[in-house]
Amino acid sequence: MDAVSFAVLRRALDCLALAEDTGRSLDAMLAGLLAVLSETPALGHAAVVLLDSDDRPAIRASLGAPDMSLILSATLERGPEALLARVLRRGAAAVIADSGGEVVAQPGEAAMLAAPVVVAGAGCGWFFADRLLGGEATLAEELRTAMFVAGLIGRMTDMATTAVVQGSGLIQELAFLRSKVSLRYRHIFSDGQSAVMRQLRSETDRAALSDAPLLLVGEAGAGRAVLARLIHELSPRAVRPFAVFEAGDETEAATAGLRLFGSARGFTGGSSPGLLEEAEGGMVLIEDAHLLHPETAKRLAGYLSTGTFTRLGGGRLRRATTRLAFQASVAGLSPELAAAASPQAIRVPSLRERREDIPALLDHLLTLEAARSGRRMTLTSKALRALETYDWPGNIREMELMTTRLAVTAPEDRIDIADIPPEVLTEGERPPVLPEDAAELRDMERQQVLSALERHGWVQSRAARELGLTLRQIGYRIRKYGLARDDDDAQAS
Structure with missing residues (x-):
């Protein structure tokens, strides 16, 4: 190890002291750790993935643009081997190291290093990096360094969790964990290679750096709500709550107002905050915003214009910094709300607008089904062509439901045209059906x-x-x- 790498790792050790500070979030500390590690000679891409309260992997900090498909494959690992470091390779199975970091692989094979994060003897996540030491360092030396960093992350996670439980930040941290987007959904937008998806990723990056209201338009099932969560996670607001309000389910202005703005003492028997206060500093996504009651839209327009609001039945002005995101049909927002919001509009493309992404999405969803059921299904070329030409009116949600259905109904692991639901196939592709x-x-x-x-x-x-x-x-x-x-x-x- 050269002098620069040694000095950087010593500074990384100093990050442990931050874990005892209850005023800092775990994600901010992990981001600081990666910032220190970025000064090592060879590190270009890295990520810290931790399991949330529902045992789902979520990215808590990242550096550069790590390969999400490689990361996903490692985070799905379960069992004793999940506690061993490994070398991830593109187009080939990972090479697992022994407990000392020794591995039978050539440096040129390594696309990324993966070291498990362990707390109290149980795996709780992974540290990923392309390389750390560079130069003449062997893969074993690189892996041992990654294992050292993963050990730091495990200790920081343990200490930060204890500090959160003991401090006043417990509710905020739990709300944040619940709001995380798992890698299952991040893949929907990260791996598409179509022109519309490249444009969408660029718009997403810009939206994450802004505090302006968002307007996400597109068809049902295209992933608008998922994109709103992803923008929140990529923004500085990620350590604050993300909440969802379904406007389509609220038929009365009072009901919607209570949920969004809260109530003053005496209005409904007692004072209570609404989502604008509960998600302070974070984001509230309003689904089916084109269905908002006019009175609710008027109150939201007032909040966006002044940054203040009143609870229902109250007169005291309250200030909030909660960002609003509106999910709507092509019709968009009411004129009054649109004028007050001046939102950054992002159109989420339908699947039929990104047909070249369909094979990768199908492969991803079938991989997830394999992780759940232990059954690895593949598609024949004829079945894949049929699914590529289908219009997918329900978009990604419909594709998820179809792959789940295939995992139950398909008699063989090789999915052929006869296994595809008949409503998906064109008339000429449908196999004969007996009465x-x-x-x-x-x-x-x-x-x-x-x-x-x-x-x-x-x-x-x-x-x-x-x-x-x-x-x-x-x-x-x-x-x-x-x-x-x-x-x-x-x-x-």
């Missing part, structure tokens, strides 16, 4: 739609969102199968 098969498919679809409606209290917009359908498509299926609520039947009789 008894057609009846079974109809019964299956009817039950699927009915179950979704019952889970969402017969709110068609929410059931359609789950199924990856448009409102027109789910309405057609309700009429087609003669579906009705039990109380509707009772009233009719």
Whole structure:
């Protein structure tokens, strides 16, 4: 190890002292650690991935542009081998090192080094880096250095967690962890190579550096809500809460106002904050913003113009710095709200506008299914062509539902055209269906739609969102199968 690397690692050790400071978030400390490590001779790309409270991996700090597909493959590792460092290779399986960092691989094979972050004997994440020492250092020396850094991260995580539990920042940290976007969804926007996705990533980077309100437009299921979370995570606000308000479910101005602005003492029996206060300094995403009640839109316009608001039933002006993001259809916002917001508008493309990304997305979703079920499915060329030419009206949500369905219904691990749901195929691609098969498919679809409606209290917009359908498509299926609520039947009789 040269003198520069030694000095940098000594400074990295000093970062441990920050973990005892309850005024600092763990993510800020990890970002500081990577900033120190960036002074090593060879480090260009790095990431710290920790498991959240639901055991899902989330990026907590990054440097440069690490390869997300390689990172994802390592974070899905479970079992005893998950506690061993490894060399990640492109297009080949990772090479696992022994407990001392020795590995049978050539330096030229290494696309990235991965070292597990361990707390109390259990793996809680990974440290990834392309290289650290450079020069004549061997892979074993590089891996041992990565393991040393992962050990620092584990200690910082343990100390910071203890400090958070003991301090007043517990609620903020838990809210932040719940708001993290897992790698499962980050992949949706990070790996697309189409022109529209390159433009979207550029717009996302600019939006993350801004505090201006956001307007995310596009079709249902295209990933607008996911993109809002991703922009929040990439911004300096990432250590503050991210909250979601579903405007489409609020039919009365008072109900919506309570949720967003809160209530003053005596208005509903006691004072309570709304989302603007609960997510102070963070972001509130308003889904289906084009459906906002006019009175709610007027109050939000006032907040965006002045940075102040009042709770329902109260007169005291309250100040907030919470950023607003609006998810809407192509129709956008009401004129009054749009004028006050002057939002940065980002259009999220549909899948049919980025067909060249479909094979990579399908492979990613099938990989996730394999991690859940242990069943690795692949597509025949004919099946892949059919899925590439399909219009995907439900976009990514529909694709997720289809891959989940295939994991249950496909008889073989090799998915062929006969395994693809018939509604996805064009008339010429559909295999012959026997009458008894057609009846079974109809019964299956009817039950699927009915179950979704019952889970969402017969709110068609929410059931359609789950199924990856448009409102027109789910309405057609309700009429087609003669579906009705039990109380509707009772009233009719």
